[in-house]
Amino acid sequence: xxxxxxxxxxxxxxxxxxxxxxxxxxxxxxxxxxxxxxxxxxxxxxxxxxxxxxxxxxxxxxxxxxxxxxxxxxxxxxxxxxxxxxxxxxxxxxxxxxxxxxxxxxxxxxxxxxxxxxxxxxxxxxxxxxxxxxxxxxxxxxxxxxxxxxxxxxxxxxxxxxxxxxxxxxxxxxxxxxxxxxxxxxxxxxxxxxxxxxxxxxxxxxxxxxxxxxxxxxxxxxxxxxxxxxxxxxxxxxxxxx
Numbered sequence: 240x241x242x243x244x245x246x247x248x249x250x251x252x253x254x255x256x257x258x259x260x261x262x263x264x265x266x267x268x269x270x271x272x273x274x275x276x277x278x279x280x281x282x283x284x285x286x287x288x289x290x291x292x293x294x295x296x297x298x299x300x301x302x303x304x305x306x307x308x309x310x311x312x313x314x315x316x317x318x319x320x321x322x323x324x325x326x327x328x329x330x331x332x333x334x335x336x337x338x339x340x341x342x343x344x345x346x347x348x349x350x351x352x353x354x355x356x357x358x359x360x361x362x363x364x365x366x367x368x369x370x371x372x373x374x375x376x377x378x379x380x381x382x383x384x385x386x387x388x389x390x391x392x393x394x395x396x397x398x399x400x401x402x403x404x405x406x407x408x409x410x411x412x413x414x415x416x417x418x419x420x421x422x423x424x425x426x427x428x429x430x431x432x433x434x435x436x437x438x439x440x441x442x443x444x445x446x447x448x449x450x451x452x453x454x455x456x457x458x459x460x461x462x463x464x465x466x467x468x469x470x471x472x473x474x475x476x477x478x479x480x481x
Contacts, residue, residue, distance in 0.1 A: 267326050268341040269359070271316040272348055282375065290317040293376040295342065295359055298387055312380055314355070316344060323373060327364075333392045333416065335361050337428045339381045357382055358423065360389070381423035388457065389426050390416040393465060397435025403468030408439040414465045417445065420455040427451070432465060442467035 274285070274292060282292045295314040330338055342359045346352035359378035366373055381387060393415055398404055417430060427450065432443055446461040 267322065268343055269318060269326070270322060271318045271342060271344050272346070272350075273344065273354065274315040274317050277315065285317050286320075286372075286374075289320050290348075291320050291323055291373050291376055292316075293318050293378065295378045295380060298379050298385065314344065318376065320373065323376065332364070333390065334428050335364070337389055337391050337426055339423060339426060342378070360387055360423070360426065381426070383422070383424045385423045386420055387423055387426065388418060389421050390418050391421075391427055392416050392429045394429050394431045395434055395466060396431050397433040400435040401437055401468065403437050403439040403441060404434075406439055407471055408468045409471050410434060411467045411469045413467065414445075414463075417448070417465070418457040419450070420457055422453050425451045425453050427454075434466065434468070437468045439468050439470055 271293060274281075285292055293316045295312070295316065297312050326340070327335060337360075339358050339360050342357055343353055344355040346354055358381045360381040361376065361378055363377040364373060365375045365377075379387060393412075395410065395412065398410060401408075401410070404410060421427075430448060430450070432448070434443070437443070442464040443466050444461070445456060445458055445463050445465060448456075448465070450456075
């Protein structure tokens with residue numbers, strides 16, 4: 240335990256912070272048009288025309304307890320398949336779900352009439368399991384000041400310099416995401432955990448991660464590990480002969 244504490248202290252006090260949090264940035268402005276009708280036939284027609292059905296909700300409409308829901312903005316839309324595919328080609332999953340995008344709702348395809356605009360966060364992409372084509376999209380409004388529950392991807396770096404790995408250890412990636420309650424303007428697209436100073440037996444806990452002070456970790460146990468350098472099976476000591 241003492242060796243782990245010394246190792247972690249060295250990591251945290253490094254001038255190059257081991258836990259990197261980058262503010263979410265906008266890659267594209269999503270163009271959409273209103274969708275007044277619903278149903279499988281209408282959705283199939285939209286897809287045949289190169290459009291993807293989508294819906295934008297407010298966060299409180301996702302609450303499991305109906306008493307916590309309140310009247311809020313809900314927009315049925317369609318988006319351009321080519322644009323959404325281009326976004327997914329540049330922002331890989333799961334980073335897509337922790338990146339906010341500007342949204343412009345126009346009166347029709349190619350119209351210059353802007354009906355509404357705002358910022359949104361993707362929360363679900365429904366795909367055909369066989370073909371991979373997108374069935375529909377779900378977003379939440381992400382206006383500044385709005386608090387959203389976000390699964391932020393964890394990215395590990397520094398493996399090439401990790402003492403524990405050089406000794407033959409293995410990096411056990413216990414958590415690949417961390418759930419936070421985030422103001423929309425401070426959603427990090429990813430959290431980088433530097434393992435370059437970790438030795439065999441060392442680990443990084445959830446509460447070791449440095450984030451913006453406005454973020455709240457949604458975990459019942461903040462002492463749970465994110466990763467640990469473990470001994471490989473080949474290095475497990477053999478039991479003493481009796």
